[in-house]
Amino acid sequence: MFTPILATISETATEHVVEHGAHAAEHMSFAQYILHSNVINMVFVFCFIVWVFKKADVIGLLRSKQSQIKEVIAKAEEEKVHAQSTLQHAKENVKELENQVKTILLDAKDSAESLYSKIQKDAEQKVEEIDKNLEKMIDVEEKSAAEEVINGLSKEAYELATSKIKDSLTDELHHKYINNFIDSLDETKVK
Amino acid sequence: MKEDIAFNKLIVIAKRYSQALIKLAQSDDELNSLYDNLAAVNETIKSSDDLKTFLSHPAISKDDKKSVLGEIFGGKVSQEVLNFVFILLDRNRIFALGAIINALKEEMNRKYNILVIRAISAVELSSEMKAKLAQKLETIYQKKVNLDTKVDESLIAGMVLKIGDKIIDGSVKSRLESMKRTLIQR
Numbered sequence: 001m002f003t004p005i006l007a008t009i010s011e012t013a014t015e016h017v018v019e020h021g022a023h024a025a026e027h028m029s030f031a032q033y034i035l036h037s038n039v040i041n042m043v044f045v046f047c048f049i050v051w052v053f054k055k056a057d058v059i060g061l062l063r064s065k066q067s068q069i070k071e072v073i074a075k076a077e078e079e080k081v082h083a084q085s086t087l088q089h090a091k092e093n094v095k096e097l098e099n100q101v102k103t104i105l106l107d108a109k110d111s112a113e114s115l116y117s118k119i120q121k122d123a124e125q126k127v128e129e130i131d132k133n134l135e136k137m138i139d140v141e142e143k144s145a146a147e148e149v150i151n152g153l154s155k156e157a158y159e160l161a162t163s164k165i166k167d168s169l170t171d172e173l174h175h176k177y178i179n180n181f182i183d184s185l186d187e188t189k190v191k
Numbered sequence: 192m193k194e195d196i197a198f199n200k201l202i203v204i205a206k207r208y209s210q211a212l213i214k215l216a217q218s219d220d221e222l223n224s225l226y227d228n229l230a231a232v233n234e235t236i237k238s239s240d241d242l243k244t245f246l247s248h249p250a251i252s253k254d255d256k257k258s259v260l261g262e263i264f265g266g267k268v269s270q271e272v273l274n275f276v277f278i279l280l281d282r283n284r285i286f287a288l289g290a291i292i293n294a295l296k297e298e299m300n301r302k303y304n305i306l307v308i309r310a311i312s313a314v315e316l317s318s319e320m321k322a323k324l325a326q327k328l329e330t331i332y333q334k335k336v337n338l339d340t341k342v343d344e345s346l347i348a349g350m351v352l353k354i355g356d357k358i359i360d361g362s363v364k365s366r367l368e369s370m371k372r373t374l375i376q377r
Contacts, residue, residue, distance in 0.1 A: 147375070154374040158367055162347060165363060169348055174314045177349045181361035182324050185331065185352075 205290035208279075209298045212291075215271065219303075226295055228268040232276055233288050235263070246285055253280050306334040311341045312350035313362065328354075 053059065212229075216222035236242050242263075246256055257277050264273055279285045300307055308328055310316065316324070321338055328336040343351075346362035 150375055154371045157374065158371045161367055161370075162364075165347060165367075171314070174348055175317070175320070177361075177363065178312060178314075178316065178320055179323070181349055182320070182327055184361070185327050185359070 201287055201290050202294070204284060204287050205294040206298075208284075208287070208291045209294035212275070212295055213298050213302065222299060224269065225272060226292070226299060228272040229275070229288070229292050229295070232264060232268060232272065233292050236285075236288065246280070256280055300337070304334050305337050306332050306354070307337045307339055309339045309341065309353040310350060311343045311346065311353070313342070313344055313346040313348045315342055316340055316350075 212225060213222060216225050236246065245251060245259065257280060260276060260280070261273065264276070276285070276288070279288060279291075296307075299305070306328070310321075310324060321340065325336045325338050328338075346364045347367070348363040349361045349366075351362055351365075352359040
């Protein structure tokens with residue numbers, strides 16, 4: 001695309017140089033000639049660059065890129081702020097968590113102490129009850145054993161006394177008992 | 192419960208009939224004779240299972256029952272007593288004869304101011320002892336005492352008196368048992 005233009009420019013320049021050269025050869029030195037040529041080249045290059053810039057809308061691209069970069073930066077800033085906020089929140093959560101952990105630990109300690117106290121109290125009560133029951137059981141057993149012995153002794157004593165009395169009873173004694181009973185009867189006893 | 196009701200009913204029936212018999216008798220001798228005759232009829236019926244079965248059999252007519260009783264007791268007991276037994280048969284109350292006799296005895300005792308006392312002794316009471324006891328009780332109760340004696344050797348020695356619902360225990364057995372109870376309680 002640029003080749004025909006350059007060729008045209010080159011031809012024009014050549015023509016100009018040739019035309020001008022005829023005069024320059026007359027009027028200017030070689031150094032002046034080089035200088036003029038470079039200046040012209042520079043102008044051409046500058047124009048070319050301006051053209052290219054206009055053609056490709058480099059500034060627009062740059063601005064667009066700049067805008068994108070700004071957006072990215074803004075987004076990054078937002079994310080940074082968001083991240084900072086999250087971080088802050090996380091820190092707060094951690095702090096809160098610590099407090100909660102402390103509270104839980106305190107509660108657990110209280111509960112454990114209360115439970116321990118209750119268990120200890122219950123155990124003491126049970127031990128006391130067992131002691132009491134044991135005492136009662138021992139009392140009952142003692143009484144039962146004593147009753148058994150007394151019953152046995154009483155029964156034996158009763159049987160022995162009955163046997164002895166029966167052996168020693170005579171008709172005379174029988175009559176004496178009956179007469180004594182009849183004599184002992186009075187109004188208060190009978191009515 | 193049912194038995195108690197039946198027993199109470201029997202007592203009421205017996206009391207009514209016994210009161211009727213007392214009214215029927217014109218004199219004490221007649222009343223005593225009435226009682227003796229009824230007691231004899233009752234003893235005869237009680238002593239014969241066949242006669243008891245015959246009298247309580249529902250398939251045998253009342254006339255047949257009367258006829259048999261007439262043959263057995265006719266001429267041996269007074270006609271009033273026989274008629275009274277026939278009335279009991281007619282009213283299906285012959286089973287209450289024993290209770291009626293007991294009630295009659297009670298009514299008679301009440302009428303003649305007699306107190307029946309049961310005396311249970313370890314040995315047989317001599318006639319002197321019976322007289323002494325009766326006299327003592329008559330003095331206390333101001334009533335004629337009729338002693339009903341019985342021997343029970345398990346009393347060991349001494350005696351027990353049953354006067355109505357009251358019991359006076361003077362036996363050696365009860366004293367020994369009392370001592371036994373005292374020992375156990377201590």
